[in-house]
Amino acid sequence: PRPFRPAGGTMSVVEHVREMAAAGLHSNVRLLSGLLLTMSGNNPELFSPSQKYQLLVYHADSLFHDKEYRNAVSKYTMALQQKKALSKTSKVRPSTGNAASTPQSQCLPSEIEVKYKMAECYTMLKQDKDAIAILDGIPSRQRTPKINMMLANLYKKAGQERSSVTSYKEVLRQCPLALDAILGLLSLSVKGAEVASMTINIIQSIPNLDWLSVWIKAYAFVHTGDNTRAINTICSLEKKSLLRDNVDLLGSLADLYFRAGDNKNSILKFEQAQMLDPYLIKGMDVYGYLLAREGRLEDVENLGCRLFNISDQHAEPWVVSGCHSFYSKRYSRALYLGAKAIQLNSNSVQALLLKGAALRNMGRVQEAIIHFREAIRLAPCRLDCYEGLIECYLASNSIREAMVMANNVYKTLGANAQTLTLLATVCLEDPVTQEKAKTLLDKALTQRPDYIKAVVKKAELLSREQKYEDGIALLRNALANQSDCVLHRILGDFLVAVNEYQEAMDQYSIALSLDPNDQKSLEGLQKMEKEESPTDATQEEDVDDMEGSGEEGDLEGSDSEAAQWADQEQWFGMQ
Numbered sequence: 001p002r003p004f005r006p007a008g009g010t011m012s013v014v015e016h017v018r019e020m021a022a023a024g025l026h027s028n029v030r031l032l033s034g035l036l037l038t039m040s041g042n043n044p045e046l047f048s049p050s051q052k053y054q055l056l057v058y059h060a061d062s063l064f065h066d067k068e069y070r071n072a073v074s075k076y077t078m079a080l081q082q083k084k085a086l087s088k089t090s091k092v093r094p095s096t097g098n099a100a101s102t103p104q105s106q107c108l109p110s111e112i113e114v115k116y117k118m119a120e121c122y123t124m125l126k127q128d129k130d131a132i133a134i135l136d137g138i139p140s141r142q143r144t145p146k147i148n149m150m151l152a153n154l155y156k157k158a159g160q161e162r163s164s165v166t167s168y169k170e171v172l173r174q175c176p177l178a179l180d181a182i183l184g185l186l187s188l189s190v191k192g193a194e195v196a197s198m199t200i201n202i203i204q205s206i207p208n209l210d211w212l213s214v215w216i217k218a219y220a221f222v223h224t225g226d227n228t229r230a231i232n233t234i235c236s237l238e239k240k241s242l243l244r245d246n247v248d249l250l251g252s253l254a255d256l257y258f259r260a261g262d263n264k265n266s267i268l269k270f271e272q273a274q275m276l277d278p279y280l281i282k283g284m285d286v287y288g289y290l291l292a293r294e295g296r297l298e299d300v301e302n303l304g305c306r307l308f309n310i311s312d313q314h315a316e317p318w319v320v321s322g323c324h325s326f327y328s329k330r331y332s333r334a335l336y337l338g339a340k341a342i343q344l345n346s347n348s349v350q351a352l353l354l355k356g357a358a359l360r361n362m363g364r365v366q367e368a369i370i371h372f373r374e375a376i377r378l379a380p381c382r383l384d385c386y387e388g389l390i391e392c393y394l395a396s397n398s399i400r401e402a403m404v405m406a407n408n409v410y411k412t413l414g415a416n417a418q419t420l421t422l423l424a425t426v427c428l429e430d431p432v433t434q435e436k437a438k439t440l441l442d443k444a445l446t447q448r449p450d451y452i453k454a455v456v457k458k459a460e461l462l463s464r465e466q467k468y469e470d471g472i473a474l475l476r477n478a479l480a481n482q483s484d485c486v487l488h489r490i491l492g493d494f495l496v497a498v499n500e501y502q503e504a505m506d507q508y509s510i511a512l513s514l515d516p517n518d519q520k521s522l523e524g525l526q527k528m529e530k531e532e533s534p535t536d537a538t539q540e541e542d543v544d545d546m547e548g549s550g551e552e553g554d555l556e557g558s559d560s561e562a563a564q565w566a567d568q569e570q571w572f573g574m575q
Contacts, residue, residue, distance in 0.1 A: 014051045018107075021058045030062035050108055053082040057109040061117070069121040076118045083111055112138055116147055119154075126346075128154055145174045152184055157347070161188050169198070176202040177212075183219055192220025211237060222252065225381035225413050227260040247273050251283040259382060261418050261451060263290050264482070281307060281316050285341075285350040288320030292327040295485060295515025300324045315341035315348035322354045326361075327517070334358040349379045356388050365396045383409065383418050390422065394429055402426045420444035421454040428457065437461060449477070452484055459490050468497045485515040492524050501528060 011019075013036065021029045033055050040047050040055070047055065060075035115134050122131035135143075135151045143151070152167035165188050171181040176199050185195050196216045203209050214237055221230035231253065238249050254269035270287040274280055284307055292300045301324050307317035322337030338355030341348055356371030372389035379385055386409045393402035406423040413419050420440045427437035438461060444454040455478040462471040475491040478484075492507035505528045511521035 012051075014047070014054050017058050018054060021061060026062040026065040029058050030066070033059035033062065049082060049086040053079055053086055054109060056082060057114055060114075064117055064121065067124075069124045073118055073121045073125075076114050076121070079109075079114055080111065083108075083114075112142055112144065112147070116144075116150070119147075119150060123150075123154070128158060132158065140170075143170070145171050145178070148174070149178070149181060152181065156184065156188065164188055165190060172198045179215075182216060183223075186216075186219050186223040189223070192217055195220070208242065211240060211243060218252075222256065223381065227256050231256045231260065245276055247277045247280060250276070251280070255283055255286060258286055258290065259384075261383075261448075261453070263293070266290060267294075279310050281310060281314050283316075285316040285319035285323075285348070288316075288323050289350060289354075292323040295327070295517055297324055297327060297517060300327075313344060315345040315351050318344065319348065319350045319354055322351075322358075326354060326358060331358045331361050335362065347378055349375050349382065349385065352378070353384065353388055356392075360388075360392055360395060365392050368392050381413065383413065383422065387422060390426060394426070399426065399429050402429070415443075417444040417448035417451045417454055420447070421451065421457060424454075424457055428461065434461070434464075450482055452478070452482075452487065456486060456490065459494070463494070463497075466497075468494045472498070483510070483514060485511045485518050485521070488514065489518060489521045489524065492521065496524070496528070504528060 017029055017033055017036070020032070036055055037059060040052055056075050056079035060072045060079060063072035063075060115138055119131040119135050122128070122134065132151070132154050135147055135154070138147060148167045148170045152164050152171065155161070155164035155167060165185060168181045168184045168188070171178050182195055182199070186192065196213050199212060199216070203212050214233060218230055218233035218237060221233055234249055234253050234256065237243050238246065238253065243249060250269050250273040254266045254273060257266035257269060267287070267290050270283065273283070284303065288300050288303050291303065300320060304317055304321040304324060307320055311317070318337045318341035322334045322341065325337060326334035335355055335358040338351050338358060341351035342355060345351065352371045352375040356368045356375065359365070359368035359371065369389060369392045372385060372392060375385040376389065386405060390402045390405055393399070393405065403426050406426040410419045410423050421444045424437040424440035424444065427433035427440065441454055441458045441461065444451060445458060448454065455474060458474055459471050462468070462474065471494045472491065475487055475494065479487050479491070488507045488511035492504045492511065495504035495507060505525060508521045508525040508528065511518055512525065
């Protein structure tokens with residue numbers, strides 16, 4: 001056959017393939033390299049080993065570009081085998097003219113780059129163990145920053161914290177301004193001072209980088225769960241004229257306010273960030289959840305549609321849509337959407353919480369517990385993960401486990417209004433610890449008189465003791481500086497108990513104006529209008545309406561079908 005490396009200065013066909021690959025003509029590369037590889041298979045003498053290696057790599061790259069990851073891995077593997085054969089022969093066999101002496105042999109695709117691409121394929125296929133194995137096989141000295149970064153993230157996900165820390169540090173040694181590697185180290189409990197020491201030289205040598213040490217300090221507080229100091233530090237950064245209106249800082253602030261139980265400020269900061277960047281996706285799942293909790297379901301629906309238009313390949317739009325379903329009491333649909341979000345991002349805490357809550361409300365408590373535990377593993381400083389798990393324990397009458405968990409949270413996250421209220425919530429379930437619950441709630445309300453969860457639990461306690469006047473005073477005081485549907489509704493219940501029917505109707509009406517979907521307020525109002533006998537303030541929980549209204553046209557199909565889908569779905573990207 002005529003050799004593919006013509007004499008003189010003309011390019012060989014393999015070099016044409018390489019040039020097209022460099023030019024980003026992936027579909028063209030795929031077609032031509034596929035044909036050339038068939039020719040090579042039919043006549044092994046046609047190409048030199050180095051040319052076969054190149055063709056396999058370029059063909060695999062084009063498959064990777066088409067998202068055919070399993071096929072790409074098989075071609076990359078063949079390429080590495082070809083490279084091994086190439087390394088064994090000291091000289092490239094000159095079967096195609098002067099191939100060995102040309103520059104072609106010097107510009108072979110990097111073997112390390114091939115291994116990195118293979119690891120990327122494995123992560124896309126959720127085969128993290130294989131990804132770690134292929135990158136682990138690269139000698140430490142040959143690892144590029146992106147290899148160390150990928151390894152660090154994979155080790156972290158697999159729970160190999162020491163190896164993860166080593167890899168993140170290596171990234172920082174090579175690139176001292178790799179901020180995500182800094183966050184990785186802080187999330188693995190490496191001290192802020194130690195991390196800052198690794199960047200001190202660059203901070204001192206480059207102008208206008210003095211904010212970086214404060215930035216590291218802020219996120220060190222974030223990862224130790226010190227929300228108050230984290231908020232103060234990020235606010236001090238945000239006030240600096242050069243960093244004002246930074247979307248990432250505003251998103252972090254919103255998330256911190258949410259963790260601290262300050263939902264009002266959290267929503268404000270999310271709105272601010274969204275106005276600055278209308279294509280923002282990060283954190284929008286938490287924002288959607290907060291809006292849903294406030295009964296703003298129309299806003300949640302609009303947010304979900306907007307996010308789907310930006311990207312349906314991120315977990316956030318699915319979680320937002322799931323929150324809409326969950327708070328519309330369509331739990332099977334919420335379960336399906338949560339599972340879809342986890343499929344897209346197994347590290348999405350909000351998706352795990354959504355799916356866990358849906359499973360719990362469908363009576364599948366043991367499955368819900370698995371999801372809340374995974375959420376705690378991913379976000380050990382987030383109180384809502386523990387709240388979800390404790391609610392599961394209480395739903396299955398495992399008061400002892402709930403008490404142990406609440407005490408652990410109280411010890412690890414410190415005695416603040418939120419942890420005190422969580423512990424009190426468990427104590428209220430046991431007749432023996434009613435007094436302890438009262439003491440804990442009083443402490444919480446001394447720290448934060450406006451903390452809604454503490455007010456609600458204290459009202460529940462006063463209702464049991466039939467101290468309605470005290471309850472009314474507590475609720476009026478809490479409502480002096482804020483308006484909340486649940487507080488107005490409970491105040492309505494208390495006013496009914498003391499025969500203040502007209503004002504009770506007013507309170508139910510206010511509650512419904514804040515959340516038109518609040519079933520209990522609606523029932524309270526209907527009972528008032530029918531002039532039925534006053535009901536006890538502590539009603540039993542309503543049986544959840546399991547039937548969806550079928551609003552979402554893009555997710556047609558019965559809830560049972562959705563539930564079957566969710567059952568088959570792999571829960572987490574864990575091996």
